[in-house]
Amino acid sequence: MKKILPPDRETFERYRIGRGKRLFDIVFASIGILITSPIMLLIAILIKLESRGPVIYVSERVGTGYDIFNFLKFRSMRQNAEEELTALSELNLYLINKRHQDSSESENCPECERLGHSCSPMLYIDGTEICENWYLELKRRKNKNAAFFKVKDDPRVTRFGRIIRRFNLDELPQFFNVLRGDMSVVGNRPLPLYEAEKLTTDQWAYRFMAPAGITGMWQIHADRFRSEEKRINLDNQYAMIASPKKDLEIILKSFPTFFRKNNY
Numbered sequence: 001m002k003k004i005l006p007p008d009r010e011t012f013e014r015y016r017i018g019r020g021k022r023l024f025d026i027v028f029a030s031i032g033i034l035i036t037s038p039i040m041l042l043i044a045i046l047i048k049l050e051s052r053g054p055v056i057y058v059s060e061r062v063g064t065g066y067d068i069f070n071f072l073k074f075r076s077m078r079q080n081a082e083e084e085l086t087a088l089s090e091l092n093l094y095l096i097n098k099r100h101q102d103s104s105e106s107e108n109c110p111e112c113e114r115l116g117h118s119c120s121p122m123l124y125i126d127g128t129e130i131c132e133n134w135y136l137e138l139k140r141r142k143n144k145n146a147a148f149f150k151v152k153d154d155p156r157v158t159r160f161g162r163i164i165r166r167f168n169l170d171e172l173p174q175f176f177n178v179l180r181g182d183m184s185v186v187g188n189r190p191l192p193l194y195e196a197e198k199l200t201t202d203q204w205a206y207r208f209m210a211p212a213g214i215t216g217m218w219q220i221h222a223d224r225f226r227s228e229e230k231r232i233n234l235d236n237q238y239a240m241i242a243s244p245k246k247d248l249e250i251i252l253k254s255f256p257t258f259f260r261k262n263n264y
Contacts, residue, residue, distance in 0.1 A: 017064070017184050017211045020244065028185050029178035040172050043074055043164060050160045053079040056173055062196035063212030069182040071190055072173035076161030167258050174214045186247040187213025188235040199232070207235030210242055215254040 017025065033040075044055045053075055061071035157165065164170045177183045183190060190212040191199070199205060217234040238246075 017181070021184060021211070021247070022181070024244075024247075025178050025184050029175040032172075032175045033179075036172050036175075039169065040074075043169060043172070046160050047075055051078060051158050060193055061190035061212070062193060062208070063183060063190040064187075064208065064210065066196070066208055067182075068193070069177070069190075071182070072177055074164055074170040074173060076158060076165050076170045077156040078158060171214060178214065182212070184211035184213045186216055186242075186250050187211035188216050188238055189213070189218060204232055206239055207232060210235070210239035215250060215257075217250060220250060220253040220257055 047055050055075060057073045057075040057077070058070050059073075060068050062068055161170070174183060178185055188207050188210045196208075199207070217238045218231050221230070221234060
């Protein structure tokens, strides 16, 4: 497999799917394919009837130890949708929430408060008095791009694509990724290259030590798109506490997520 070089490449080589977990993945994915094969056939036919393009969307994703593999999904968008990504950057839920959190911060400069002195110099912005240093910091945060990308009511999604996304049915082909050994049933979500390249520092890269997975701690979280920091913390947490018991707990909690409202 191709790789994006992590900060400490040798460290990541030790983290792979264990034999017990691999055996479980093969059995679970095989049963999943057997049960859902009629549904997958129907989805493939309806995708083909609705719009031009391939039934399966293939994209390069970064998984365990920064391995790059071909990630499979049912196509839920029109063709060449990735070319419109830049134009939709302002609709990114992670970026919107980041700016909202920054704008709700206190007008008092936390650094000045820590040092125990009054803010100086002061600025007057839209009738509000604010420390210049804190204003520049908030402005820097506002202009900082989010690491992840997710759009609510994405205009690139087809009508039938919205249905299969609503119930996570577009993810079914990933059972074949599991059989091939690219992913596990439970793990951290494999990321597109443009997202993974932003997460190569020691603080963020720990999440790549865990197996890539169809479902995981982030997927079962109630408010998945509120904070990218929360998402990374959940991924890092799974890398530290992964166990057969935890995997089973995550799988059981994943089934109700098929019906939640914020499946975009």
